[in-house]
Amino acid sequence: MNAVKIITKKKDGRQSSARQTEKERLVMANRIMLNETSYHGSGAICEIANEAKAHGFQKAFVCTDPDLIKFGVAAKVTDVLDKAGLAYEIYSDIKANPTIENVQHGVAAFKNAQADYIVAIGGGSSMDTAKAIGIIIANPEFEDVRSLEGVAPTKKPCVPIIAVPTTAGTAAEVTINYVITDVERKRKFVCVDPHDMPVIAVVDPDMMSSMPKGLTASTGMDALTHAIEGYTTLAAWEMTDMFHLKAIEIISKSLRGAVEGTKEGREGMALGQYIAGMGFSNVGLGIAHSMAHTLGAVYDTPHGVACAMMLPIVMEYNAECTGKKYREIARAMGVKGVDDMSQEEYRKAAVEAVKKLSQDVGIPSKLEALKEEDLTFLAESAYADACRPGNPKDTNVEDLKELFRKLM
Secondary structure (H helix, E strand, O other): OOHHHHEEEOOOOOEEEOOOOHHHHHOOOOOOOOOOEEEEOOOHHHHHHHHHHHOOOOEEEEEOOHHHHHOOHHHHHHHHHHHOOOEEEEEOOOOOOOEHHHHHHHHHHHHHHOOOEEEEEEOHHHHHHHHHHHHHHHOHHHOOOHHHOEOOOOOOOOOOEEEEEOOOOOOHHHOOEEEEEEOOOOEEEEEEOHHHOOOEEEEOHHHHOOOOHHHHHHHHHHHHHHHHHHHHOOOOOHHHHHHHHHHHHHHHHHHHHHHOOOHHHHHHHHHHHHHHHHHHHHHOOOHHHHHHHHHHHHHOOOHHHHHHHHHHHHHHHHHHHOOOHHHHHHHHOOOOOHHHOOHHHHHHHHHHHHHHHHHHOOOOOOOOOOOHHHHHHHHHHHHHOOOHHHOOOOOOHHHHHHHHHOOO
């Protein structure tokens, strides 16, 4: 069962899901969508020019953020384009938690550039902006951006995207999801669209080498949240379980080293986060993400930090609805003796392993900006988020308020 199939959109724009019966699950096919091509390893960015030429592309619209230009990270890719004599134009009106305005300005800039493909360089913000731009160029009836929320009925694939991640966490280069912030309404909205999948992903750990410790930690915990939520979501099945368990294993043994700047840690995180994306993009997530999206929209909390703070809280909440899955999470995270533990023990061990990793890489456990008077709005927004229906445990606004309160 694919996550897209359990998410529906009400007339008021809020998301809902139908909890499917076992019979319904058995008659539905499982869908896996991935990039047409992906490159992995040090020096992979050199393949960008070869792919652009092989596809007959004429001019690139390079989507990246100002910091990546300032610190010379984007130049690693534009140098490849320059050496190959490939034309491009840079768009950098992109911020963390990208907004509707960032997307609309980008659509106008793409038209002016007369480009025919996009090279997205960055973390989730650059990738998400690029996806929204590419979708609207191909499907201009969605130019308001808000109408893309949920599973929008776009008809055409987006402008071809070559995605080059610079953070080891979002896996946006291999997902059919993107998230945009509605500043006016103080909320983030998730867009799920098979038409936005980048045709090519270039996962080069050298592009991630300039990440500061804090960003490495937060994006890495975002990747772990993807893997754990994807593994426990309602739509999970054997193939995605394989992806997610391997991702949990790689991330758990690589993130501490990546934060300290080791080559092995960086390379491990580059691979682990991508494998997590191969899974969760096809089955969905849960309330750790729906709540993190809300914190990002209201307080501009970095997405990875919000996910890392919410993950152990949500794991404790969901535990009773996860069967034996926490035993395998604990095992993948290196916990010894899980087969000799009771269900209560291995569930606690899995949560404690997540807490320990989060603490070791410097993620806070409390959010000082959180206010009691905001809790109702936060909970209502999290409940309406497109990630919420995949949660293994049925939830409600009051429960979500209590979960948010644990960050205070």
